[in-house]
Amino acid sequence: MRAVQTKKTAVIAVKYLLMALLACVLLFPFFVMITRSFMTWKEATSYPVQILPESLNFSSYAEAMNNSFFIYFKNTVIVLLINVVGGTLSAYIVSYGFARIRFKGNNAFFAIALSTMMLPGIVSQVPLYVAYSKIGWLNTLLPLTIPQLFGGGMVNIFLIRQYLRSVPKSYNEAAMIDGACELRTCFEVILPMVKPVVLLTAVNTFMACWNDFTTPLMYIDNTASDKFTLAVGIYYRFLGAITNKDKAPNVQMALCILMMIPSLVIFAFFQRSLIEGVSLTGLKG
């Protein structure tokens, strides 16, 4: 009996050891970012390499937060607000139509809309570039915001619709008997009941939008640096084809840290629903 017990303990110990080891590996990028962001330029580029900074040095953060940083930040926040509020609202209204209202063509249209997810983004991105250039949308924030207002993305619609379908029909019937119109039912009766999934959609939109690199890269070129979001701003500052590339690794890492702070804060607030709440409640569609 005792041998079994010891064996069990040993298995658990090995399991935790493995888990801890993997945790170290996955935290390694953060370790590098943090330590190097506190180095001076000399420490960061010294040879042989220094692993830890000699003292906590904030100069790289000061250097990272130059004037253009605040312009990029402002642009990113504008895009973010429109997409998170407008995109989520739009996704909710459309999902409500699919899940709670009976109408001819409902399922067929949903299937068609869902199948567009198979279409690679690049198929439409190239002609949209041409179209945007004709209507003067290139090098503005419009391509990053307006499309999101039309439904807020199929993944989000799919997720909210699945959730809405689990709310009993009787709520709609009761609201109808009370004389509430569909729009009031949608926002005052049903919305409070599905708040978690709508919130989750908003958080997901936040993350996607904050990290989005591809869309601004395509529609904002490096002559319009006053319209950069943080993602492309950082890219062009350190890697893009602009001639005076800033190669200071400590400043790069400080910017990386700064760029991660908002996502980390949002994650800290919503970690439970992000880590445990992504239940797709049946993928039967």
Next chain:
Amino acid sequence: MNAEKFKKSIRNNYKGWLFVSPLVLGLLLFTLYPTVSSLIYSLHDTDLVHPMSNFGLQNYAALFDGSNASRLFLKSLGNTLLYAVVYIPISLVLTYLLALLLNKASRAVYVFRVIYYLPVLIPGVVVGLLWQDILNVQYGIANIILRDLFDTSFDFLTSDHIMATFIAIQFFGVGGGMIIWIASFKSIPQSMYEAAKLDGANRLQCLTNITLPMSTPYIFYNLVMGIIGSLQVFANAYVLTGGTGGDGDALLFYVMNIYETAFTQLNFGLASALSWVLFVIIALLTLVVFKTSKWVYYGEEM
């Protein structure tokens, strides 16, 4: 009479269509219109400045005629397929095992879940910058560790190694797949395990007879999403190579090639043809997965 019927049909259906109208408009403007344009572009020579000319299949022919464009097409297609073939299966298995390991409701396990999820939050542009720094041959921390521990050095970013390096970097995102599996485990009724236990099933039998079959819809979902996502890898590789695709185009992914063709060379016809080929590949692969999806278990009622 017919007009009456029509009116009635509108009265019965207008509300639903009103609610989904943003999506109708969105799909027309931002999906259907560009998709049709893309098809038309792909059959012409077009560059933004001059009007479209030369209707024909020349852009598709150019993919196989031995020119530089066709070399880049084949190279990027090869790279992308290689990546998908290596990355999808390993990441599915790895994230599944990880989720099994962490499928327990305890405080410590929760902390591990959070830690494993953290790298998912790193933006693509940061991933690229960070790993360029870590893997730098002269001052990168990776080579210092190698030198101090094993007394060797290794250039992670040469054309021979960069694909393996990139795949390894992508595995830092395992947390994203892991949480979908954990959610899938939670949707399995606990009563099944209790019944199995009463029948004397051990843990391995529970895994192969309950957990695995019950998570097949999620395996299916992750597989389809994995295919669609892997064939469209862009941001991380673009940033890691500074938009070049690396030495000898060893990390030139399919979408990166389209991006270059369209936005640097302004050859919109060829770029559109390339994107249609990608669409056909994705559609075919998805179709194959759907057709062979007999192993997916959708519960008793289906």
